Amino acid sequence: MxxxxxxxxxxxxxxxxxxxxxxxxxxxxxxxxxxxxxxxxxxxxxxxxxxxxxxxxxxxxxxxxxxxxxxxxxxxxxxxxxxxxxxxxxxxxxxxxxxxxxxxxxxxxxxxxxxxxxxxxxxxxxxxxxxxxxxxxxxxxxxxxxxxxxxxxxxxxxxxxxxxxxxxxxxxxxxxxxxxxxxxxxxxxxxxxxxxxxxxxxxxxxxxxxxKLWENGPHVWRSDFPSPSSQMHKYTRGHVAVFSGGASATGAARLSARAVARIGAGAVTMLSPSSALLVNAAHLTSIMLQRADTLADVETFVANRRPAAALLGPGFGVGETARLFALFLLGRRKGDLKGVVLDADAITSFAEEPRSLLERMVDGEMPELVLTPHAAEFERLFPDIAADRSLSKVERARAAALQASAVVLLKGADTVVAAPDGRAVINANGTPYLATAGSGDVLAGIIAGLIAQSMPVFEAAAAATWLHAEAGRLFGPGLIAEDLPELLPEVLSGLLGAS
CATH class of the missing domain: 3.40.50.10260 (YjeF N-terminal domain)
Known part of the structure; x- marks a missing residue:
């Protein structure tokens, strides 16, 4: 392929x-x-x-x-x-x-x-x-x-x-x-x-x-896909921290958290500002809840609970807090945190000062980064690359991945996932029914959930993109984002049952 x-x-x-x-x-x-x-x-x-x-x-x-x-x-x-x-x-x-x-x-x-x-x-x-x-x-x-x-x-x-x-x-x-x-x-x-x-x-x-370019599908990442064993417990299956927005913007993070759980992560904690604790508590059951108003709160949580992956952005809000939280997470060591997914508001928060993200110190011991921009978010973070009309979508994603030292998932009907080393996939199983509010929040959650289960980040992003699209195709007309996590078990049964 x-x-x-x-x-x-x-x-x-x-x-x-x-x-x-x-x-x-x-x-x-x-x-x-x-x-x-x-x-x-x-x-x-x-x-x-x-x-x-x-x-x-x-x-x-x-x-x-x-x-x-x-x-x-x-x-x-x-x-x-x-x-x-x-x-x-x-x-x-x-x-x-x-x-x-x-x-x-x-x-x-x-x-x-x-x-x-x-x-x-x-x-x-x-x-x-x-x-x-x-x-x-x-x-x-x-x-x-x-x-x-x-x-x-x-x-x-x-x-x-x-x-x-x-x-x-x-x-x-x-x-x-x-x-x-x-x-x-x-x-x-x-x-x-x-x-x-x-x-x-x-x-x-x-x-x-x-x-280094493939049509996305299980042949690219199946050998790295997590499969639980009988000796696992919830934390060995991966713990993910998902950051919530304020009281009037909690739904996006809950969609992400639900996707994290459905894709197989053993534990999910919602990090919520105090203003949204009651709203989130009223809607969460198996997903844990933790107050996180300040960077000190996040530092304490990461030190004590040691999540394997973190997701920041869906419904979080744009601004200094998102930047502080993101750069703190990316400054940890891999022993504390395997990977960080920045989506939506977290990406836009760096639009005015992209250098702090793109030129951060990177070494092999730090958490790996996945960026999941749609076209407008990509243009905000990578304006020079986006402006070069001679580049194909694959070339734009590859250039951005190299510049950011990150896996870049450039969304769209022809989603491209690219790694800094030049590997890339084009997703071909999408459906127009995925063009619905909250769909991207679910995708980001699937990525974080797979990273937490020790899947390499490029393969995790590629697998999440394919699984997300398969779930959308399975439902068809009338799909809303809330349906997507509930379709993952059927998609996973088909994938794992065929192994």
């Missing part, structure tokens, strides 16, 4: 060709055949197929598709933007295709015919215009089905950005491994269903290639 950039995929192709057994044209024939298999399985009702071919290898795949469909008796037309380079694999494919190409400029889509987009692959780096843009417009206006070869033309393979104009595919067939543009918005919504086809490249070809 590695995700390869366009450059990494290019290097992979060259290694695969050097190792064999397929040469470049052999891989191209396999790619075209895999697209044809999907077309025949899914689009039996179409009256004919229009194949749009560019001059490069993506176009070469298109010529293979056209030849194979024609040999099966389908009505096939080919439209080419330019001839392939002489002596290239694409030129061999064009030579072997019995359907003679027409100029792309004469192409007009019709609703009854399938369009195969083989104009540009994932390596596109410039905006689309001219006949290619006109072909995209004609196809979109006709409303006909589109099968994209590798990636819809006009979508950046590395960032998911739309480069001028782009097809909206019904199906995208890519090869060997997916690209970032298949998962990052807005490209993701242009791909339709995604099939990653095996075209004969051995997985071993990317061993040692330094790939």
């Amino acid at each position: 590695e995700i390869l950039t366009s450059a990494e995929m290019g290097r992979t192709d060259r290694r695969a060709i050097a190792k064999g057994p397929y040469d470049g044209y052999g891989l191209m024939r396999n790619a075209g055949a895999s697209v044809v298999d999907e077309i025949l399985a899914r689009f039996a009702e179409v009256h004919g197929v229009d194949v749009l071919c560019g001059p490069g290898n993506n176009g070469g795949d298109g010529y293979v598709v056209a030849r194979l469909l024609h040999e099966r008796g389908l009505d096939v037309r080919v439209f080419a933007s330019a001839p392939p380079r002489q002596g290239s694999d694409a030129a061999l494919a064009a030579r072997d295709c019995s359907v003679r190409p027409e100029p792309l400029s004469v192409f007009r889509a019709t609703r009854e015919r399938l369009v195969v987009d083989a104009l540009f692959g994932a390596g596109l780096s410039k905006e689309i215009g001219g006949p290619e843009a006109e072909a995209i417009g004609s196809t979109q206006a006709a409303g006909c089905p589109v099968v994209a070869v590798d990636l819809p033309s006009g979508v950046s393979g590395d960032s998911g950005a739309i480069l001028g104009a782009a097809f909206s595919a019904t199906l995208t067939v890519t090869f060997f491994r997916a690209k970032p543009g298949h998962f990052l918005y807005p490209g993701r919504e242009r791909c339709g269903a995604i099939v990653v086809a095996d075209i004969g490249i051995a997985p071993t070809v990317i061993e040692g290639a330094g790939i």
